[in-house]
Amino acid sequence: MINEEKLLVFLKKNPNATFKNIANYLKVKFNQNKDLTTLLNKLIESKQITRLRNDTFASLEFLSSEKGIIKFVQDGKFAFVDSDKLDSEGNIISYFIPPTEFNGALNGDEVLIDSYKIVNSEQREFATVSKILKRNTTKIIGKVTQEKNRFYFKPLKAQNFKNHFIKIKNLASTIKNNDVVAAKVISYENKNVIWISIQDVIGQMNDPMLYVNALIEERDTIQNFPKEVINEANKIADFVSQKEMQDRLDLRNELIVTIDGSSTKDFDDAINVKKIDENTYELGVHIADVSYYVTENSEIDKEALKRGTSIYLVDRVIPMLPEKLSNGICSLNPNVDRLTMSIIMTIDKKGKILNSEIKETVINSKYRLTYERVNEFLKGQKFEDESLNQMLTNASELSKIIREYKNNEGYINFEIKEPVIKLDEKGYVKDIIVKEQGESEAMIEDFMVRANEGVAYFSHKNKLPIPYRIHEIPTEESIENFNNTLNQLGINLKIDKNKISPVAFRQIIEEIKEIRNDEFLKTMFLRVMSKAIYSLGNIGHFGLASEFYCHFTSPIRRYPDLMVHRIIREIIFKNQKDKLEHFAEIGTQIAKENSESEQKAVELERDTNDLKYAEYYKQKINQEFKAQIVTILKFGLFIEFENKTSALIHISEIGDGEFVFDDKNNLITNGKKFYKLGDKVKVVVIDADETTGKVSCVLKEDFANYLIKKELKEQQNEARRNNFKKKSH
Known part of the structure; x- marks a missing residue:
């Protein structure tokens, strides 16, 4: 024994x-x-x-x-x-x-x-x-397949359910073979058997937006508005009456314009700039007066709070407000009267705000301009309207003044380039291009930042319990990690964690850019930063170098902006001081919910983009690309393609599998050769998973070895299948 x-x-x-x-x-x-x-x-x-x-x-x-x-x-x-x-x-x-x-x-x-x-x-x-x-899994997205007279359910993310058998209960006769569906978990028979009931059909496997739709469903993202919200929206007039204009500052004769992307349909901000004299400008930022139409605790308001934000996906917008408002009466469309809340600022030639006032206004936008066309104007291609040319010239001058002022305060524009997905008419990815910020986009950003600062300071001065947009200083740990990375890259600079300020941070970033102005470093700068959130307690906004900051300029698509408008309307314009306590009581919870809904929206936007990136690279399997190593982890290298999308090279696919992660020096090495941050490499795409959005590569020099290993593995799998067949006979 x-x-x-x-x-x-x-x-x-x-x-x-x-x-x-x-x-x-x-x-x-x-x-x-x-x-x-x-x-x-x-x-x-x-x-x-x-x-x-x-x-x-x-x-x-x-x-x-x-x-x-x-x-x-x-x-x-x-x-x-x-x-x-x-x-x-x-x-x-x-x-x-x-x-x-x-x-x-x-x-x-x-x-x-x-x-x-x-x-x-x-x-x-x-x-x-x-x-x-x-058990916390209540919904599973999967494909129904039919074999003879039996139906089976296979989760789209099968790898998450490897050891589970999923059984369908009460299958509706309308379900067809290869339907992709959303299923509700009814019960768990034991630890490995799950009973489901099919709730909705999402689509078929040949739908180009199938995986995007599946992820939207999986995240429980509400797309359609409830009936009571639509009914309430339909009762709102689609024009501005004379009565509604009373007691408002009438700016309809002013040369006010919107400047947005060419595909934008909801215009919530408009601007005009006047040059008063050689030393002074007047900037008007006019924002859709959404709080006039969306009153507290109305059905529209409750739904807007639940959503928190509009979500911008590759092929659609999931709006915070019904289209009747977002694209209609609240949208600052050209040549129609619209109710607005405006901040009008007098700014000197150094960028300092000399005076500002917030007013209930009515405007009539004279032009719907695009970023592309204004960029052309700024390069010399004028409009026929000379007064428009003059106004945009004033705007360009003021924008540069504001930018220099903010730069001196420590404002950091990371100038991050982003990938943009181009779809064909069916919805498949035809290309991925790199989006760069033009001068007109920067100009509007300058004006919106200044407007948000002005409203936040006004709210602070009047002790209004608004949701501030706050951004903490970087943590000591993130600064230390950043300094270590600079050292590993051979950059002899470091951030003094005891003297951290927006000005000091901006200064060192500018110094780093002079030594090595690499795109991946800009992403690293961002990682040092904390996440910005909403809070009733103001601590300033580190990244924008703002002592006071809030979101005021986008109430059509962000609930915190709507809250800021509502609080100013009720307490300042209507003089209902008794509501101060009410807004203070509900404010903390609303700020928390809005921070969470914003994060969920960001994740959904990012993850659905990843799915379409994977679709693109699935057509590029075995093709070679130039790339750069942007992150090194224990399990491999994350690389970034020239179009700013990324992929993973797993450590097991590097060399003959003898490479290891050196965490002290943040590199992957076999003792003779090493790969470090910032290295330019040539890679070959070997896999792209449309269900997860994951793209995998190997280094070009390892591709031949990868093919040999792949063929050997396929032969072994085939041998196993043949052995199984023999035994079963």
Whole structure:
């Protein structure tokens, strides 16, 4: 009989022991190999030992049990559970869970885990799911397939449900073969069987926007407005009456224009600029008076708060307000009267605001201008209307003055170039181009920033409980990481974390750009920054170098702007001071909700773009591209193509698999050769997954080796399939 105690003692002293090592040590005879296998499996089951990836065995030491939410990484290749405990450096302790230890848990489930350490080994601690406490997957997107008279359901993200069998209950007769559907989880029969009920058909596999629509559905993003919201919107007049113009400053005879993108349909801001004398300008920023039409706690208002923001996707806008308002009565369309809330500022030749006032106004926009056309004007291509030429010349002069003023304050324009997806008439990606900010876009941004600052200062002065847009100074940790990266790049500069200010930060960025004006460095500058959020407590906006800042200029598409308008209307224009306490009471929760809805919108915009990027690169498999290494992590290199999209080169695909991550120097090396941040490389696309938006590459010099490994793997898989067929016969 094999001695269990002796085996455990041996493994404690000899981690990474093979089956043969163990058999030799215990003097196991050939005919006892089956007994040894049974014993090893029993000890693995009881978590006294573990089988490692390289088919060796090691002894385990139990550490603790924890509750937490399991979060899948790389589509279920492994997972983590964050505990509520901190390590000695104050960081949240996170437990690694290999896929063999999920034990039926799905991404997002609340689980109980047991954590273990491999005895006498430097390998990381890991955990196993011992119990599923709460299932949090309530919806699954998948494809229905028909085989003979039976229907099957396959999740689009099948990798997240590898060990689960999904059964359909009460299938409607309208469901067809290959329909992609949204399914509601009815019950879990055990840890591996899920019962579903099909709710909606999303589309068919040949729909070019299928994966985008699936992700919108998966994220529970509301597209259509409820009936009561539409009914309420339909009661609003689509013109401005004489009565509504009373007691408003009438600016309809002023030369006021909108300047937006060529595809824009909702115009919430308009501008006009006058040159009073050689030293002074008047800037008028006129914003759609949405709060006049959308009153607090109306059906439209409640729905707008729920949405928080309009979401701009590759093929559509999911608006915050019904189209009757967003593209109609609230939109500052040309040659029609519109109600506005305006901030009119007198600005000197140094960019300082000498005077400002916020007024209820009525305007009639004279021109719907595009960024493209105004950029042409700024390069010398004039309009027929000489008064328009003069106004835009004044605007250009003032914009440069404001920009210099803001630059001196420490304002940082990162000038990040972004990829823009171009679709064909069917909705497929025909190209991805790089978008760069033109002078007209920068001009409007200058005016909007100044307007937002002016309104925020006005609100502060009048003690209004508005949602400020705040942006904290970078953390010491992010500055330290940034300084380390500069050092690794051979840039002999560093940010002094004890003297951090917008001016100091801008200065060092300008110095870095003089040494190495690389695109990927601009993205790194952004990573140093904290996320901007909404808050009733003002701490300023670090990135914009603003002591007071709020969002005022886009109430058609952002709820915080609507709140700022509403508070000014009720307390200043209507003089209802008794509402101060009310707005202060609801403000903190609304600011929190708006910060969250903004983040969700940003993630949906980014992730749907990723899906279309993957669609584009799926047509480019085995093609070569120029790229640059922009991020280095333990599992590989993230590279950026010339069109500013990105992909992953997994570390296992570099060289012959002998490369490792050197975290101290932030590079990947095999001791002789290394890859570091900023390196220009040539890559070949090897995979693009339209369900996840992930694109994979190999370095050009590794492509031939990759093809050999791929062919070998396919041969092995074919051999396994043939063996299985023989056994089944």
